[in-house]
Amino acid sequence: MLKGKHIILGITGSIAAFKSAVLCRLLVSAGAEVKVVMTPLAKQFITPLTMATLSQHPILVDFFNPENGEWNSHVKLGEWADLYLIAPATANTMAKMSAGVADNLLLTTYLSARCPVAVAPAMDLDMYAHVATQRNMEQLREDGVHIIEPGSGFLASGLVGKGRMAEPEQIVAAVEHIFSEKKKSLEGKHFLVTAGATIEAIDPVRFISNHSSGKMGYAIAESLAERGAEVTLVSGRTALAAPRNVRRIDVLSAEQMWQECVARFGECDGAVMCAAVADYTPAVVAEHKLKKGDGDMKIELRRTKDIAATLGADKGGRLLVGFAMETECEMEHAEQKLQRKNFDFIVLNSLREAGAGFRGDTNVVTLIDKQGSESLPLMTKREVADRIVDKIENLLTK
Ligand code: C5P
Numbered sequence: 001m002l003k004g005k006h007i008i009l010g011i012t013g014s015i016a017a018f019k020s021a022v023l024c025r026l027l028v029s030a031g032a033e034v035k036v037v038m039t040p041l042a043k044q045f046i047t048p049l050t051m052a053t054l055s056q057h058p059i060l061v062d063f064f065n066p067e068n069g070e071w072n073s074h075v076k077l078g079e080w081a082d083l084y085l086i087a088p089a090t091a092n093t094m095a096k097m098s099a100g101v102a103d104n105l106l107l108t109t110y111l112s113a114r115c116p117v118a119v120a121p122a123m124d125l126d127m128y129a130h131v132a133t134q135r136n137m138e139q140l141r142e143d144g145v146h147i148i149e150p151g152s153g154f155l156a157s158g159l160v161g162k163g164r165m166a167e168p169e170q171i172v173a174a175v176e177h178i179f180s181e182k183k184k185s186l187e188g189k190h191f192l193v194t195a196g197a198t199i200e201a202i203d204p205v206r207f208i209s210n211h212s213s214g215k216m217g218y219a220i221a222e223s224l225a226e227r228g229a230e231v232t233l234v235s236g237r238t239a240l241a242a243p244r245n246v247r248r249i250d251v252l253s254a255e256q257m258w259q260e261c262v263a264r265f266g267e268c269d270g271a272v273m274c275a276a277v278a279d280y281t282p283a284v285v286a287e288h289k290l291k292k293g294d295g296d297m298k299i300e301l302r303r304t305k306d307i308a309a310t311l312g313a314d315k316g317g318r319l320l321v322g323f324a325m326e327t328e329c330e331m332e333h334a335e336q337k338l339q340r341k342n343f344d345f346i347v348l349n350s351l352r353e354a355g356a357g358f359r360g361d362t363n364v365v366t367l368i369d370k371q372g373s374e375s376l377p378l379m380t381k382r383e384v385a386d387r388i389v390d391k392i393e394n395l396l397t398k
Pocket of ligand 1: 194254275277279308309324325337
């Protein structure tokens with residue numbers, strides 16, 4: 001099962017690091033290719049020479065090789081891996097992981113890794129039981145990290161209790177279990193998602209925009225990625241962080257969003273157009289801040305390009321999902337858009353419903369396709385996203 005799998009073995013500064021040698025040997029014997037990343041302190045517990053010999057690769061500790069300046073790319077390492085296994089994982093490293101701190105190569109690799117991540121905690125019983133450690137582990141679990149529970153027994157401190165790193169054989173069994181988990185339903189599919197509000201500059205200081213928070217589009221990107229899809233999120237203005245395993249491309253204007261989407265749609269299996277794109281943009285952007293005068297002022301606006309319609313016109317066999325936010329004749333307008341932009345289905349959210357629309361964490365939507373419509377009850381945006389992705393999955397497997 002581990003044959004040909006690429007595994008990064010991360011080792012942190014715990015006495016349990018002596019077990020990492022056996023762990024590495026077991027992984028390699030099972031056919032995995034193992035690259036070892038160590039924190040600086042881990043080198044005090046087990047020598048790089050031991051780990052390099054067992055893994056058959058040089059050990060990575062620093063961002064670059066001080067001898068020749070060669071860069072140890074955590075990004076490439078993160079892309080290479082099928083699994084990132086951190087064993088032992090100290091309380092300190094888990095705290096930093098949960099907070100997104102990136103002050104060593106082991107941690108930057110964690111932030112770059114697109115693969116599943118597993119940690120095997122190792123520490124003294126009181127450190128393990130501490131509310132802060134438990135809180136950090138809970139956060140990691142929520143972030144999708146697999147926790148390989150420590151066992152109870154004799155600890156290096158002389159105390160007896162829970163905190164002892166799982167035995168190498170148990171860790172290998174946990175790793176095999178992670179690889180055997182059901183193949184994800186959208187693996188091998190690539191989706192483009194637009195989200196957030198575009199910004200149309202009037203002058204270097206002012207702009208035209210809208211109330212979109214990006215929450216709905218980000219939830220869709222997250223849901224797609226969790227089912228194994230490769231997701232490119234072209235994002236306008238939002239205060240949100242990119243979901244895990246999603247490639248985010250930041251844009252400002254409708255024109256920039258159009259360019260990014262048109263350039264990428266060809267390589268995708270589908271797109272979900274969730275962004276609130278400006279329909280009009282200032283005809284000219286003033287080079288300097290506009291001065292106020294005594295009278296009123298007019299800004300001439302010109303139409304922006306319709307991204308969804310452009311993609312819809314050249315859709316081929318790809319799937320295209322749109323959104324509509326209407327305040328009157330909702331169904332009629334949404335159906336017109338479905339036709340005009342060549343969507344496979346459209347998600348109508350009505351501003352008239354309580355709990356729907358901008359900024360909030362909930363939404364009330366109706367999914368409309370050529371066959372008919374389905375109204376969903378009030379749900380969180382993440383639940384709505386899952387229902388939309390269910391429909392995408394059904395259409396792709398038809
Ligand atoms: O025509 P309207 O803006 O109401 O259409 C909404 C749908 O079209 C949404 O899916 C939105 O993301 C998309 N759209 C777009 N480019 C535009 C305007 C809207 O992709 N310029």
